[in-house]
Amino acid sequence: MLGNKVVRKSVRLFMHIPTCRETSALLSQTQDRKLTLFERVGLRLHLVVCTGCRQLERQLAFMRSAVKRYLERDDHPPR
Amino acid sequence: MCNGGSNAMADNNSSRADALGVSPGEVEQFRGYLMRYALLQLRDQTSAEDVVQETLLAAVEGGDRFSGKSTVKTWLTGILKHKIIDQVRRQSREQPLLQGEDDERSEADVIDGLFKADGHWQNFPANWGDPGNALENKRFWETFETCARLMPVKTARVFMMREVMELSTEEICKELDITATNCWVMLHRARLSLRECLETKWFGRV
Ligand SMILES: [Zn+2]
Secondary structure (H helix, E strand, O other): OHHHHHHHHHHHHHOOOOOHHHHHHHHHHOOOOOOOHHHHHHHHHHHHHOHHHHHHHHHHHHHHHHHHHHHHOOOOOOO | OOOOOOHHHOOOOOOOOOOOOOOHHHHHOOHHHHHHHHHHHHOOHHHHHHHHHHHHHHHHHOOOOOOOOOOHHHHHHHHHHHHHHHHHHHHHHHOOOOOOHHHHHHHHHHHHHHEOOOOOEOOOOOOOOOHHHHHHOHHHHHHHHHHHHHOOHHHHHHHHHHHOOOOOHHHHHHHHOOOHHHHHHHHHHHHHHHHHHHHHHHHOOO
């Protein structure tokens, strides 16, 4: 019974694997809200097959920490 | 909470416990940090200097009392944040987020330009190697500042509220009178523009 449900959901998911554009939006929103289960699964499925979006995932994390590091820098303020 | 009673806090950090603000020297060391903070958000030297000056004054005069419960830096940041939000409200009254259609359209094009009609990347994001190395490089920070300045005005306003002031989407929506969806779209745009700029001006070159 559970198996059936999973299969049905998986089929639905496979029909909705996000595009790179949609994936980039989901990766961005990961920093702002909790994604739904479907969004998370779709996102993972896309990332498995897409190097470009995996790079983006790493870059977004880096950018977030870079803003913090910029503020903490220990020298004179920009002009 | 901050009633100024001096004996209540005397056991801990007595030099600050009089709750009459802190010494000018003590707050002055945070000016650089506060300036960077204000400048990223406000993008205007004069308004940034104004809010930082007001913050330091308020701190020294004890208008906003230091309770000793946080660090001086956190406390100063809290004062600055309030002053910046007042400024942001003023800015968004003068340049409302959802008006000025030309502006809005050109900012929306940022995303369109990055993807093909079928949703694939025009150019796949490159491998940045170990981007952590850049954090030690002074010139990287100049590039970072340039890219922050190049972000479209309204997009940048939302992005900095999220990343610098660390407001939640809900708080940003309330301040700027936009929907959550709107907010996420603008943050997406902001992050991809910043990414694009850093890649073109820095990571694409090393
Ligand atoms: Zn992709």
